[in-house]
């Protein structure tokens with residue numbers, strides 16, 4: 001059952017008759033705000049209407065209409081439907097839109113991303129640098145007139161593949177540099193990497209305001225990563241230190257960037273599903289879930305009843321193994337080499353066995369389809385799920401808690417180290433366990449139930465101290481709640497078909513837009529898709545939890561000790577596949 | 582008491598250590614082999630496994646479920662005198678649905694009429710680009726392309742498979758995916774029976 005289309009609960013037009021109009025394009029919802037009044041309207045949206053959480057900011061390049069549009073999705077942390085508002089500007093460089101960072105600090109990275117990939121300049125943004133591509137990169141890849149180096153055609157399927165497909169390696173057809181664009185007067189042979197003054201200048205902002213009066217110390221810049229075992233992938237963090245205390249910090253990312261959005265726009269709707277597996281590669285089931293829910297919203301098709309339960313089962317199993325790995329990897333970061341993480345990996349293997357039996361692959365599951373799932377759960381796999389849910393996993397979770405929770409060293413490292421308070425977490429658009437550990441019971445499975453989550457009896461895990469200990473313990477709470485959901489899902493799962501649609505390799509998606517979101521183990525995973533009725537999406541945007549959550553890392557770590565930094569970063573449970581896309 | 586938590590944790594590791602050896606010994610006492618046997622591997626990936634349950638790859642391998650997928654291959658039916666009856670009709674659906682577009686198909690045209698003949702002249706799959714998604718097998722209307730279980734294909738060269746290298750007999754397919762093959766054969770037979778019945782009904786109706 002698709003969730004009812006988000007009804008507009010606020011009448012923004014009545015409040016701002018001169019500057020706001022309803023978006024009347026067929027298939028679109030929300031409001032169009034005049035650029036000049038954006039900040040005024042946005043402030044009212046936050047303060048008067050109570051939309052305190054700005055989850056997604058992205059742009060769309062409507063090249064035919066010669067317009068650029070910035071789309072904002074705001075929600076209330078008390079739950080309920082969201083508010084979508086947009087700003088349209090002419091597509092003439094420089095494309096300028098006022099920045100809303102002053103209203104929702106959580107717009108920071110996403111505005112930088114829109115600048116980087118779409119070339120929308122956010123005036124008033126405190127630190128508008130490229131974020132996924134490097135400084136000095138030419139062009140804005142998500143613009144519709146930008147072509148990638150191995151460009152073949154605007155959209156798949158490519159004509160050269162059939163009926164007379166002759167195999168050619170892409171690199172032979174488009175030798176390196178043949179269709180790369182360089183800035184005028186650029187000589188690739190003489191290229192020297194840009195110096196990183198901008199990055200370090202952005203660190204300067206935090207250079208200690210109250211100078212250390214007893215002893216004059218120099219600040220040192222330390223670069224951690226991108227090849228550092230504890231940054232959970234190729235994340236680089238530039239830190240300035242005053243002794244052992246962090247005084248400034250900037251994450252540098254994009255080392256694993258492959259422009260997932262652009263790949264998606266070249267693909268057909270179906271072809272995107274296996275690509276979403278590669279976002280947060282620990283939870284391909286959740287990624288599939290988020291994407292197909294969004295497209296089902298656009299297509300307005302129902303989901304087979306049995307498939308809904310199968311989806312929930314898979315998503316919750318995925319959450320359990322993700323949180324176990326989180327716990328294991330956190331121990332690694334704290335210096336408990338390997339034993340706890342291997343214990344976690346053992347249970348994960350058993351969950352992956354199930355994924356393999358139902359979907360064919362352990363990690364890249366590619367299991368969900370529009371209207372249902374690929375195939376039913378085989379009997380032996382169902383038995384395995386029951387064994388794990390009713391028998392093994394509860395016992396193993398207890399064992400893990402017995403193993404770690406009271407360990408004095410662990411408690412000393414975690415207890416009382418502040419992560420994020422509720423106010424800051426909301427300000428920076430942080431979602432997921434970190435937000436809930438700060439006392440905000442915001443879980444999309446409750447706040448805006450999707451799929452069949454409204455039929456299950458479970459509690460939203462919340463803790464109130466907002467320290468590392470709570471952030472750690474809340475994962476156990478969530479595992480327990482997931483097990484509760486699983487028990488009910490297994491008992492209630494009805495017989496029946498597993499897809500409401502006939503299998504089709506091309507789906508028809510009516511023109512319009514949709515923003516779909518689910519509670520992935522790491523936070524809110526959102527997909528914003530614009531269709532123009534063609535077989536390929538016009539705009540496909542992923543709002544990954546890791547990326548948006550990371551915005552808070554800077555303010556969170558300032559004042560902390562460098563020794564705690566690795567563990568603080570681990571709290572966000574980032575995955576680079578999703579962060580860099 | 583300081584250190585109590587650590588000791589409590591150590592009891593868990595100690596138990597795991599103990600379990601690992603007692604499991605091994607109990608299998609030995611019962612005269613069974615815990616390692617290098619299907620039974621042993623199956624037990625080690627069940628809920629009852631205790632202690633360390635590493636599968637000693639490559640000496641041992643996890644049991645592959647039927648749905649396990651790696652790269653695709655083309656199925657042919659074994660005709661008389663070992664004639665390969667390729668199921669593929671070169672309809673091109675797999676090439677269209679393939680997300681990274683790593684399938685190339687050369688359709689055969691009848692030289693005299695120029696009309697397409699339902700058999701591929703050549704068929705290429707770039708296995709280095711294949712993302713193992715399984716779409717080709719899922720959407721092929723003729724059960725002609727299927728996902729393989731054999732994953733040992735690492736090599737120093739780039740793996741572009743042509744028709745010859747892609748073809749594998751239906752008996753092989755039946756052996757790796759017995760349930761799927763049986764289901765599909767059943768469906769195909771039913772379809773053919775329906776077609777035959779229709780063909781029979783037609784002249785009868787005309788008469």
Ligand code: SF4
Pocket residue numbers: 668669670671672673674675676686720721722723724725726
């Ligand atoms: S393998 Fe199947 S889908 Fe692909 S061309 Fe042959 S018959 Fe068509």
Ligand code: SF4
Pocket residue numbers: 652653675678679680681682683684706710711712713714715716717718
């Ligand atoms: S498995 Fe997927 S990627 Fe590989 S050839 Fe088939 S459709 Fe293409």
